[in-house]
Amino acid sequence: MAEKTHEAVFLIFRGTPENGEYKEYRIQVVDGMVVLDAMMEIQAKFVSDLGIRCNCGAGKCGSCSAEINGVPRLMCKTRLSDLPEGQPVKVGPLKSFPGIKDLVTDVSWNYEVNKTMTPFTPHQDTEWRMQQFEVDRIQEHRKCIECFLCQDTCHVIREHDKKKEYCGPRFLVRLASLAMHPLDAADRMAFIKEKAGIGLCNVTHCCSDVCPEKIRITDNAIIPLKERIADRYYDPVLTLIRRIFGKRKSNI
Numbered sequence: 001m002a003e004k005t006h007e008a009v010f011l012i013f014r015g016t017p018e019n020g021e022y023k024e025y026r027i028q029v030v031d032g033m034v035v036l037d038a039m040m041e042i043q044a045k046f047v048s049d050l051g052i053r054c055n056c057g058a059g060k061c062g063s064c065s066a067e068i069n070g071v072p073r074l075m076c077k078t079r080l081s082d083l084p085e086g087q088p089v090k091v092g093p094l095k096s097f098p099g100i101k102d103l104v105t106d107v108s109w110n111y112e113v114n115k116t117m118t119p120f121t122p123h124q125d126t127e128w129r130m131q132q133f134e135v136d137r138i139q140e141h142r143k144c145i146e147c148f149l150c151q152d153t154c155h156v157i158r159e160h161d162k163k164k165e166y167c168g169p170r171f172l173v174r175l176a177s178l179a180m181h182p183l184d185a186a187d188r189m190a191f192i193k194e195k196a197g198i199g200l201c202n203v204t205h206c207c208s209d210v211c212p213e214k215i216r217i218t219d220n221a222i223i224p225l226k227e228r229i230a231d232r233y234y235d236p237v238l239t240l241i242r243r244i245f246g247k248r249k250s251n252i
């Protein structure tokens, strides 16, 4: 049976931030196509120099992040059939990061932020044993594919450009996975409060809404970290207990 096709219109950002504009392309699309398929076809047929960053095509490498009809999404996981029918599909680069060309942005700021964090630091003479519930608790955080869609959508970065003061939701997820790791001995609480700037997050949940891995960023990473900061710095009873018994071994 022949595949059912219909014409679809795409408005794709071409050029650089200083000298760029949305250009129109029309192709025949078939059922099941995703936005990345359409970009590849447009690249093959009309504009061989169309800048796209992609790799696995299966939602696991986090490379093909873009803004589709103004919403941060992975191009490889966005079916054309899930977008409004009969309307042009607008595809642009992530707005929170400097554009390089067409749909490609420079996300290197994220890697610089990552380097500022103390990595996993096991307790001395640790016994390498964990309970299943401890594994389960951090498993969700470790699903992150570093697509940076949450970073792109977070208004603290996007609208207020607080990149110097705030690490963003992706890295609060990383800090939460380390803070909840039972074998980790590093104390990152001061870093989370001061350098990572967790106080700038006002728990709008926008980051969770765009996460392709469905990580509950605010509920299961940011809020638990905020609670630990409150316990550490603002709970008078815990402060008194710490003064009497000394600093706790754990970073909780």
Ligand code: SF4
Residues within 6 Å of the ligand: 153, 154, 155, 156, 168, 169, 200, 201, 202, 203, 204, 205, 206, 207, 208, 217, 218, 222
């Ligand atoms: S919940 Fe916090 S981190 Fe997530 S988008 Fe809102 S302000 Fe940003």
Ligand code: SF4
Residues within 6 Å of the ligand: 143, 144, 145, 146, 147, 148, 149, 150, 151, 169, 170, 173, 210, 211, 212, 213, 214, 215, 217
């Ligand atoms: S937390 Fe989710 S949205 Fe953010 S970088 Fe990781 S996978 Fe992407």
